[in-house]
Amino acid sequence: MSRSHDRPARAIPTSLSLSPQVAAYLTTLNGLAEAGGWAGLFGREAPLELEIGFGWDTFLLEQAKTRTSTDFVGIEHDRQRVLALARKAVAVGVNNLRLVWGDALYHLPRMFQPASLHRVYIRFPDPWPKKRHHKHRLLGPEFLRSLFWHIADGGELVAATDDAEYRDFIHDSLVTVVGLHNTTAPRRWLDSAPDLPMSKFETLFRTQGKNVYFFRYARGTGFAPAHAADAAAERSRIPRRVSEMPHVVFSTALELDTLSREFKPFRWREDEVLFKVNELWLASRATGVLLECVIVHDGHDECFYVELANKHDGAVMRVSPIKEAERTELIFRCLAGLARRLLSSFPDLRVSRHNLGAWAPVSVDEQHRPEDFWTERHHGSGHSSVE
Numbered sequence: 146m147s148r149s150h151d152r153p154a155r156a157i158p159t160s161l162s163l164s165p166q167v168a169a170y171l172t173t174l175n176g177l178a179e180a181g182g183w184a185g186l187f188g189r190e191a192p193l194e195l196e197i198g199f200g201w202d203t204f205l206l207e208q209a210k211t212r213t214s215t216d217f218v219g220i221e222h223d224r225q226r227v228l229a230l231a232r233k234a235v236a237v238g239v240n241n242l243r244l245v246w247g248d249a250l251y252h253l254p255r256m257f258q259p260a261s262l263h264r265v266y267i268r269f270p271d272p273w274p275k276k277r278h279h280k281h282r283l284l285g286p287e288f289l290r291s292l293f294w295h296i297a298d299g300g301e302l303v304a305a306t307d308d309a310e311y312r313d314f315i316h317d318s319l320v321t322v323v324g325l326h327n328t329t330a331p332r333r334w335l336d337s338a339p340d341l342p343m344s345k346f347e348t349l350f351r352t353q354g355k356n357v358y359f360f361r362y363a364r365g366t367g368f369a370p371a372h373a374a375d376a377a378a379e380r381s382r383i384p385r386r387v388s389e390m391p392h393v394v395f396s397t398a399l400e401l402d403t404l405s406r407e408f409k410p411f412r413w414r415e416d417e418v419l420f421k422v423n424e425l426w427l428a429s430r431a432t433g434v435l436l437e438c439v440i441v442h443d444g445h446d447e448c449f450y451v452e453l454a455n456k457h458d459g460a461v462m463r464v465s466p467i468k469e470a471e472r473t474e475l476i477f478r479c480l481a482g483l484a485r486r487l488l489s490s491f492p493d494l495r496v497s498r499h500n501l502g503a504w505a506p507v508s509v510d511e512q513h514r515p516e517d518f519w520t521e522r523h524h525g526s527g528h529s530s531v532e
């Protein structure tokens with residue numbers, strides 16, 4: 146879900162490139178698919194543990210350092226926090242840790258096989274105290290049920306909160322998940338997890354004299370076969386193919402300064418899908434801009450970035466690699482909408498090629514743009530002409 150305070154920091158554009166050492170700790174959906182899954186990525190079959198929302202905490206790194214026969218993955222919404230931990234991992238040099246920048250709601254079903262996680266830690270997720278914001282809470286029945294499928298037989302979920310109202314909500318949600326059982330019964334929750342180091346937030350809350358509440362739930366063995374069909378259906382949604390992302394190449398340069406000066410957030414709707422362009426950042430030497438785009442569809446917000454950069458005699462618009470985006474029809478439609486907007490704002494702009502296929506901007510056709518715009522020689526070829 147998109148939440149204003151969870152947005153990546155505005156400092157992104159000055160340096161879009163990461164050192165190869167830091168990048169080696171970051172995993173994307175495509176990277177994972179290319180490696181053939183976590184075992185391929187880590188180069189071994191080992192128990193897998195996941196932390197969701199690690200924030201500024203170094204728990205995962207400490208675990209990776211000391212428990213070398215287990216592989217650790219962290220998913221975190223905030224890019225700066227992901228990079229901070231990746232940099233620390235470079236300094237330590239562990240090889241059993243990978244980090245994912247993104248929303249766990251989106252990445253969990255796409256990145257993890259059913260029954261593959263031996264432990265999942267979710268400590269102090271945002272409590273969203275206002276009633277109208279409760280729908281944003283991570284630890285609700287829907288997410289927990291989907292998480293259940295990814296926990297291995299006998300695997301554990303560790304969740305914690307400091308908020309008494311959220312605690313009750315988590316408890317009421319957990320008891321609806323058939324197949325998960327409370328290992329601390331008859332106690333509904335515990336006030337500490339003595340076997341785990343305290344996270345940054347746990348330390349903070351304890352310093353403030355607040356109570357904290359831990360849930361320890363495990364998945365019973367032998368549950369999976371009865372629900373194999375559900376698991377297979379869930380798995381079928383995981384993208385298997387890695388192929389070209391949408392892009393448009395312009396034969397004329399873009400006036401990036403003008404674009405940046407005159408930018409205002411905008412949105413458009415196509416049937417049931419809402420496309421939003423929220424922010425624009427100009428790169429330090431005005432060689433490119435980055436647009437923050439959000440596609441709202443079916444109750445889910447997918448945030449990704451589009452780069453517009455001048456190259457040689459022309460310009461390129463493409464999905465930015467700074468954040469993973471799944472190659473879906475909606476991404477193609479979003480780029481087509483952006484191209485449409487650019488073409489109507491800059492009448493001299495010409496498209497030399499694209500791979501938008503059926504989603505190519507219709508306004509170009511109406512204006513009798515050069516024929517090669519419609520030539521689909523690059524569509525589906527797997528060849529990228531962007532670089």
Ligand SMILES: C[S@@+](CC[C@H](N)C(=O)[O-])C[C@H]1O[C@@H](n2cnc3c(N)ncnc32)[C@H](O)[C@@H]1O
Nearest residue numbers: 198199200202221222248249268269344345346
């Ligand atoms: C309150 S902090 C807790 C950090 C850490 N677990 C600790 O205990 O110190 C919550 C973290 O969860 C992250 N987060 C919230 N929702 C998320 C989601 N859907 N996917 C991934 N990370 C999320 C936030 O960016 C934030 O860093």
